[in-house]
Amino acid sequence: MPIVRFVREGRDVLCPVGTNLRELALAEGLELYGLKGRLGNCGGCGQCITCFVEVVAERGGAALTPRTSVEDQKLRRRPEAWRLACQALVQESVAVLTRPQNGRDAQAAAISAAQREPLPEGRIPLPQPEVDEEMVGESPQENDEL
Ligand code: FES
Structure with missing residues (x-):
């Protein structure tokens, strides 16, 4: 599963492939919107142009799905x-x-750090069950007797 690194917030979030970036940010309680978007946004329909994010680093050059026709139209004059x-x-x-x-300039150091630090491959180790050191090596039958 991929990891989305939210640079401003200093958070890495694991998500399934195909996760909508807006929904992920909101589910994580992150502030996606500026003042205008907080006062009113389109709810994810691509019409209010307030849910901007900047891709500062990515794995493979296509970490997000390609720009939609809505984005091509709405982001014509944006980076x-x-x-x-x-x-x-x-x-x-x-x-x-x-x-x-x-406040992008104030984030310059965080952006540089995010670009220097390699993005994880998207695989994190599964949590391992805790092992009781005293029980290691004992048979299940011996454990039942305890
Ligand atoms: S939420 Fe309105 S354009 Fe994305």
């Missing part, structure tokens, strides 16, 4: 790395800056 979170589905691990229109 190429900007996306509408509601239109983007996660395919690979990616680092994004939420609200790139607000």
Whole structure:
């Protein structure tokens, strides 16, 4: 599963392939919207142009699904790395800056750090069951007798 690194918030979030980036951010309680979006947004329909994220690093060059026709139209005058979170589905691990229109310069160090630190391959080890050191080597029958 891919990992989305939210640079501004300093959070790595594991998600299934195909996860909608807007829904992931909101489910994690992250502030995706600036003031205008907080006052009113389209709920993910691609119409309000307030759910900007900037892709600052990605694995494989296509970590998010390609820009939709809505994004092509709405992001004409925005930087190429900007996306509408509601239109983007996660395919690979990616680092994004939420609200790139607000205080991006103040995030320069965090962006550089995110770009230097390799994105995880998207696989994290499964949690291992806790092993009681005193029980190691004992047969199940012996355990039953305890
Ligand atoms: S939520 Fe309105 S354009 Fe994304």
